[in-house]
Amino acid sequence: MIRGVRGAITVLENNEGEIVAATQKLAQEVIRENGIDPKSVASVFISVTEDxxxxxxxxxxxxxxxxxLVPVMCMQEIPVPGSLSKCIRIMFHVNTDARQEDIKHIYLEGAKVLRPDLLK
Structure with a gap:
């Protein structure tokens, strides 16, 4: 079965170094917390806010x-007025036998406000 594993993080500045570093921090946390093997991943979607x-x-x-070799696609989030700025969201599509309630979605930095119900 394919399950979605989500996460989000914010950056302070719009610069390539910070974008890549924050995304890597988020991805590694999602991977570690869910024991994800890249061979089990169908694809990864990454979205960013317009800023x-x-x-x-x-x-x-x-x-x-x-x-x-994992297919990764970047896209822009819908620019909803009042939504969280400078945010990077990630969605792993993972082949797994894990139950939905056992998936650990990860929200870091300013993105913790998106899903306070999922915080550790």
Missing amino acids: VTAGFPAKALRQIDGWS
Whole structure:
């Protein structure tokens, strides 16, 4: 079965180094907390708010050993007025036998406000 594993993080500045570093921090936490093997991943979607434009966050996954062949797509979030700014969201599509309630979705930095019900 394919399950979605979500996460989000915010950046302070719109620069490539911070975008890649934050995305890598988020991805590694999602991977570690859920025991994700890249061979079990169908694809990864990464979205950014309209104020995150200085670099491709997908570059972060390419820098993690074993993840270079996983299909990754970046896109822009819907610019809803009043929504969280400078936010990077990630969705792993993972082949797993894990139950929905056993999936650990990860929200870091300013993105913790998106899903306070899921915080540890």
